[in-house]
Amino acid sequence: MEVVFPKCASGTFNITLLIKNTGNSSVLLLKPITFITVQFELYYPDGTKIRYIGPMPTYLPLTDKDTLVLRKGEVIERQISLNTGWWDTGGGNYRLLVVYDTENVRTKTTRRVWRGRLEAWGYVDFGGCP
Numbered sequence: 595m596e597v598v599f600p601k602c603a604s605g606t607f608n609i610t611l612l613i614k615n616t617g618n619s620s621v622l623l624l625k626p627i628t629f630i631t632v633q634f635e636l637y638y639p640d641g642t643k644i645r646y647i648g649p650m651p652t653y654l655p656l657t658d659k660d661t662l663v664l665r666k667g668e669v670i671e672r673q674i675s676l677n678t679g680w681w682d683t684g685g686g687n688y689r690l691l692v693v694y695d696t697e698n699v700r701t702k703t704t705r706r707v708w709r710g711r712l713e714a715w716g717y718v719d720f721g722g723c724p
Contacts, residue, residue: 648680
């Protein structure tokens with residue numbers, strides 16, 4: 595998994611999530627869904643986790659409509675909107691962890707989906723935009 599991070603962020607900002615199938619066959623994935631299969635953690639440069647105060651949605655188990663087939667060598671790309679106000683912090687340079695995690699997501703699908711966890715780290719400057 596790869597994530598394209600903005601150099602700076604003030605208020606709402608976007609990241610781009612890219613997931614590539616590097617295996618030898620197609621795989622059935624749960625779609626990247628913000629706060630359900632894709633989570634975010636923000637850290638100070640010293641590694642201290644910053645308290646998250648943003649939205650916490652609830653959801654029903656994911657179904658077949660929440661899946662997609664990723665063929666060998668194929669990449670899916672998703673734009674995800676975040677907000678600097680979702681963390682209890684001021685301006686500064688932070689490490690952002692983006693996690694695509696399907697290990698414990700509740701499902702009611704008719705076919706077996708891939709279960710696992712992918713992570714990508716990046717740096718974002720909150721409030722330092724020209």
